[in-house]
Amino acid sequence: MKKDLVIIGGGPAGLAAAIAAKEAGVEDLLVLERDSRLGGILNQCIHNGFGLHTFKEELTGPEYAARYIEKAEALDIPCKLNTMVIDLAAEGGRKRVTVMNRQEGLYEIEARAVILAMGCRERPRGALNIPGYRPAGIYTAGTAQRYVNIEGRMPGREVVVLGSGDIGLIMARRMTLEGAKVKLVAELMPYSGGLKRNIVQCLDDFDIPLKLSHTVVDIKGKERVEGVTIARVDENSKPIPGTEEEVACDTLLLSCGLIPENELSESIGVAINPATGGPFVNESLETDREGVFACGNVLHVHDLVDYVSEESSQAGRNAAAYLQGALAGKGKAISLRAADGIRYTVPASIDVSRMGETQTVRFRVGSVYRDAALEVTCGGRVLKHIDKRVLAPGEMEQVVLKRSELQNIGNSESITFSVRTEKREV
């Protein structure tokens, strides 16, 4: 089988990319989805709050997904469900996508361009090195979310949540609403990794304590969880002896970070940025493999699906431009440097000759700042200075650069993103 464009993943990123590519004139495209339905993880995110930017109204996850699914259907975008990509390789200028599913078996698709939109996975217990027994009752928040919201089953009655990532906060509320007792949320860092509104509406509303600078140091119970021990941690995240506290519970939910799923990206040789776990991309969201684009949580973990959709539409349009020969060959690019409090930038480079009128640069800071500023500089010159009352690792930031601002910068130069502050709050 041959295709101009193959999109790996039919979640919010893949769908938005496919729609944008189709609207930009790509007719011969295919979306590959491993699950039995389109929409990805949004299907289990039944809480509301999606789509404020995109649709100017608050939707639930399935409602937000349905808007894109219906659009894809209206545009006759072909999607294969229950289809797993098991290998991705480059052959000359072409990409070989090896897939399998029940109906068609195992076969290869030759694609001129590929958009990576595989999303991310949750950090498991083992990677956190939590000692103790290994009983039933320990779930990542997303796994629990699937049991509750898709299957209508409760994975536990008395719950401790470790990690204050958004899914953990959301699940604290979901479990409470559905009749479980959520005892507390423990967070290793001195600040939450989740969105403010989730702390307010998921914890404060239900009087669920958020214990910052705390972690789980032991898990009790040989068959099913019977309790956990939590302890305060010092500034190096090490548990402080003497601060241990036993909490009886039958369930431990983990919400300790998301990891972009780039095993396929690596199989085609895409370079991965260790700061994001996702590919290095240029202004076109193209990886260092020509014609291979990336968007959504496989590129870097987002907090708002609206930005996933926006970014992915851009990837779809750029893939279309690439296929139509309108994405001019790579000249030299300005490299973007993350410094002083900025962990990374997406994109990592900008070729001014290929950028649009504006270029959105997204990034995260490494810790909490108050009354600080974001600065974009080139050499000694300040291109942008944006005052920020608060900056937090849990909230993705963005700066929009105009082409006119970059016009005079040499293509071998770099521009630097940094946080300017006197005060740094821990």
Added chain:
Amino acid sequence: MSGRREFVCIRCPLGCNITVETENGGIKSITGNTCPRGADYVTKEMTDPRRTVTSLVRVRGGELPVVSVKTAGDIPKDKIADCIRALKGIELSAPVRIGDPVAENVCGTGVDIVAAANVGQA
């Protein structure tokens, strides 16, 4: 009688820290908001806090055993638990489409509950 309450505005991702000074039960001043929505948010939180509630109801003959539902608008915060209780025992028949009615005027709030996901027939 004067007092002070701190809020984090959740109307947009900015998350402004807003301080409300009160006097004699009324709002004296609102500071820290960067837009009028912030003032609106804290005023509501002080006087009539409301939430959209999402949950599940059972589906008969569906490709999935449950479907997610939501209040079609905000309901008073203190009615959340009653609202969930009202959903217990409700069963819809597949197929269910987004927007299908689930329950009317839940707990006397004047707000309906509607389906918030599509569930096809098994």
Added chain:
Amino acid sequence: MYDVIVIGAGVSGCAVARELSRYRLRTAVLERACDVCGGTSKANSGVVHAGYDAKPGSLKAKLNVEGSRMMEALSKELDFPYKRNGSLVLCFDEKDLPALRKLYDQGQENGVEGLEILSKEQLKKLEPHVSDRAVAALHAPAGGIVCPFGLTLALAENAAENGVEFRFETEVLKIEKTETGYRIFTDRGTLDARAVVNAAGVYADRFHNMVSEEKIHITPRKGEYCLMDRKVGGLVSHTIFQLPTVYGKGVLVTPTVHGNLLAGPTAIDVEDPESVNTTSEGLEDVMRRAALSVDDLPVKQVITSFAGLRAHEDGNDFIIGQAKGASGFFDAAGIESPGLTCAPALGKYLAKLILEYLPADEKPDFIARRKGIPSMALASLEEKKRLIKENPLYANVICRCELVTEGEILDAIHRPLGATTLDGVKWRTRAGMGRCQAGFCSPKVVEILARELGRDMSEIRKNDGGSRFLTGYDKDGIDG
């Protein structure tokens, strides 16, 4: 009345059972857990030791070298993952060279093939990532790695196919001598047998002491391990040991047969024979000591950690054979490292003793070969296509990290001694063993298990006892 009852479906018990299944004997294996390989046999290094460690002339040395020699042929006959990757014992100090030499001599005396002492340069050439601190190493090309569960399951399945009964979730409470043999009281009724094999791991002393005048004592010795992502499984190709010194026995770093990297174990004597919990000190200790052997140990690539218990007997040797004053009661007790390696030889050795006690004819229809569950992850492209043609469910991926399909999971459930739990599926197919540690696939596997076993999802367990995943339905705790 059984001819032989084996207590314990670990690797030793299953090895004996398989050997006995060659003969006209009515044999049963009683296992407290819900699956084979639930205790000591499961959580260990998975190393097939070459045989230079054991004291020359000891039974341990004999069974070790024999077991190591048998393993490759057995892995083909019974289709379980095994690899002869060779092992290295690192020496970090010139002062310890005599000890390394002694290990070499001991190996020679035990009959270990191919031993050589490598200089630092030779070592670095063979294993570039080995620490610069190593000054020399003992190289044992006969060393290997095996999947402990795969080996045990293969032995058990083959035994079952040849008529051995397996009774899971059957805990032996008491053993009494009778006129004809032994009466075994379990939590699921009473059974009689002419002979008993005591392969009860950390509980073997309990059963031995019920019938024998010569008492033994087993101490559970905990070993903690860290398992790393397959991404870094190629860091070393050999199993890397540290030469035991006055500072301790050291830990090993090894690739596993499934391509992960494994580091461990610690060695802490514990009271509770159920305490397979990990500790923060233990896990830190493993990684700290493993880092002595290998440069740039990828600590961030740890995907899981676990602890196992070795059955250490006070006399520091295997106790294999008829217990004193208890004819027809055969021990396989105190089987700690290299018990996994010894298992095939131990099975033969003990079966021979039992047959001397209970003579029986060989079965002409004994089936020696067993075919394992196909692995889509390991299959070539052509094999994959063939398997899918045979059954399209081999194309339906359930575990994305390890590429395990619905076809493989159904195989695991419907084989003799099929999986009934999530861990049972995991150990047989590797579904959930990967980097997401079952986050994505466990709900699907729970659903498949429920469907195939005709149970409700809420009855599906992780492994033993009350290890259920689900506690009820949404709004159960809310008055309607």
